[in-house]
Amino acid sequence: MAKASVSDDCIDMVTPWNEYLSAKYKRSFAYHTVRNRLPVTVTQVIDHLSRSKEALVQTYGEGSREEIKQIIGYLSKLKNEMQTNKPLISLEANEVDASDWNNFLNTTEERLGRPLLWFADVWLHIECYLYRRIRESFALTKHLNQYDPFRHQKEEAFTGSLQAISVVGSYLLKLIESDAKIDTEQCVLQFLKLSLWGNRCDLSISGGKDISQVENPLDMISTLDELILVNDLQKVWSALNSTSSGPKIIDIIFDNSGYELFSDLCLAHLLVKLGLANKIRFHGKRVPWFISDVMEHDFHWLIQEMANQTRAPCLSKLSTMWKDFLSSGTWTYLTESFWTLPYSYDAMKQIDPELYNSFEGSKLLIFKGDLNYRKLVGDVFWPHTEKFSVALRGFEPAPLVTLRTIKADVVVGLQPGQAEKVAQKDTDWLVTGKYAVVSCLVK
Numbered sequence: 370m371a372k373a374s375v376s377d378d379c380i381d382m383v384t385p386w387n388e389y390l391s392a393k394y395k396r397s398f399a400y401h402t403v404r405n406r407l408p409v410t411v412t413q414v415i416d417h418l419s420r421s422k423e424a425l426v427q428t429y430g431e432g433s434r435e436e437i438k439q440i441i442g443y444l445s446k447l448k449n450e451m452q453t454n455k456p457l458i459s460l461e462a463n464e465v466d467a468s469d470w471n472n473f474l475n476t477t478e479e480r481l482g483r484p485l486l487w488f489a490d491v492w493l494h495i496e497c498y499l500y501r502r503i504r505e506s507f508a509l510t511k512h513l514n515q516y517d518p519f520r521h522q523k524e525e526a527f528t529g530s531l532q533a534i535s536v537v538g539s540y541l542l543k544l545i546e547s548d549a550k551i552d553t554e555q556c557v558l559q560f561l562k563l564s565l566w567g568n569r570c571d572l573s574i575s576g577g578k579d580i581s582q583v584e585n586p587l588d589m590i591s592t593l594d595e596l597i598l599v600n601d602l603q604k605v606w607s608a609l610n611s612t613s614s615g616p617k618i619i620d621i622i623f624d625n626s627g628y629e630l631f632s633d634l635c636l637a638h639l640l641v642k643l644g645l646a647n648k649i650r651f652h653g654k655r656v657p658w659f660i661s662d663v664m665e666h667d668f669h670w671l672i673q674e675m676a677n678q679t680r681a682p683c684l685s686k687l688s689t690m691w692k693d694f695l696s697s698g699t700w701t702y703l704t705e706s707f708w709t710l711p712y713s714y715d716a717m718k719q720i721d722p723e724l725y726n727s728f729e730g731s732k733l734l735i736f737k738g739d740l741n742y743r744k745l746v747g748d749v750f751w752p753h754t755e756k757f758s759v760a761l762r763g764f765e766p767a768p769l770v771t772l773r774t775i776k777a778d779v780v781v782g783l784q785p786g787q788a789e790k791v792a793q794k795d796t797d798w799l800v801t802g803k804y805a806v807v808s809c810l811v812k
């Protein structure tokens with residue numbers, strides 16, 4: 370009998386413990402995401418292109434008119450493939466990571482003995498594949514080859530948060546310019562929390578709705594400690610404050626642009642100013658990713674946009690200092706392809722040994738956000754009391770910490786009974802970004 374709908378392929382149950390998160394489980398957030406949220410994301414890109422067509426043709430030339438039609442056709446086909454649970458197909462455009470992606474697809478197909486399907490396989494792989502296919506629709510064109518369909522939303526996420534950004538920026542400037550002795554530990558903990566809660570601003574969870582930070586984040590921070598379900602901030606402080614002889618290099622693996630990126634750079638500035646790091650390496654995405662993730666353009670755009678804020682002189686002052694950090698090499702911005710492959714981080718040593726080895730000398734790896742967390746723990750539905758060190762499955766290139774607001778249904782490191790207690794208060798505690806975890810692995 371013909372399937373009434375794709376969901377007939379899915380199992381009407383919650384994800385079993387220790388199983389991969391997957392849209393094959395109808396009661397999972399993965400199913401809701403693949404069934405309802407990702408089609409909306411594709412539709413929003415199509416709508417954006419349709420609405421901006423004339424402006425795009427103005428900017429990219431008459432040749433782009435036909436390409437816009439081509440991209441919309443490609444995206445409509447992609448949406449249909451997903452909604453009718455078609456096999457995942459190889460990438461066509463010859464980009465730096467295309468062979469890695471196609472190797473992943475072929476190797477997985479061989480292991481499974483069947484092609485990958487949207488409603489059967491690991492959510493992480495499916496969701497990353499969707500964004501990589503959105504990228505492909507532009508990579509197959511000439512005029513719009515480097516166009517970022519999410520840029521306008523990422524930029525609005527900054528301009529919409531300018532009030533909160535000014536508050537935090539002037540606070541940071543006062544701190545670093547004051548001669549008064551500051552409580553180093555308290556300041557670092559405060560800026561770690563600002564960076565953590567900055568992760569609430571993520572367009573993929575909000576479905577693109579405006580998520581600008583309007584409250585005063587400094588007031589907000591002090592009231593949120595009880596929402597941090599795993600709080601290893603003291604361990605992070607000890608790792609940062611350790612007087613180990615090694616180089617004081619810290620890596621920040623970025624998540625979202627806008628307010629979150631600003632809060633990450635404030636933390637990075639403080640760590641350098643306090644002598645806890647003498648080099649900070651930032652890692653961003655090579656292609657438009659999960660709507661709000663940072664690309665190199667977003668990074669430099671934000672710092673330049675701060676320089677333009679004549680009504681917030683603290684921001685233009687910070688912008689000058691941040692440009693100096695970049696030109697002196699204290700800060701470096703890196704874009705490795707690995708971050709936009711489908712792999713969870715236990716595969717890094719094998720897939721990108723150069724990247725893995727580059728972390729060996731790092732004092733601390735700071736992973737921001739939910740997708741990085743899912744890649745750290747492998748998108749497995751671990752029991753919530755499973756140890757973070759076990760869930761990492763051998764990914765330990767250096768001391769690391771995850772600053773993550775919870776937006777997907779996987780969390781480890783909780784105490785017995787803790788998940789049940791939170792769920793009584795908020796049934797959707799796993800997917801709203803209201804709660805957070807700060808989990809640290811020190812070597």
Ligand SMILES: O=P(O)(O)OC[C@H]1O[C@](O)(CO)[C@@H](O)[C@@H]1O
Pocket residue numbers: 402496568571573574624625659661737738739740741743774776777
């Ligand atoms: O920007 P973040 O914090 O990585 O959030 C991305 C997360 O948002 C979601 O789209 C929300 O479900 C997840 O699929 C993904 O892990």
Ligand SMILES: [Mn+2]
Pocket residue numbers: 571624625659661662738740
């Ligand atoms: Mn993100």
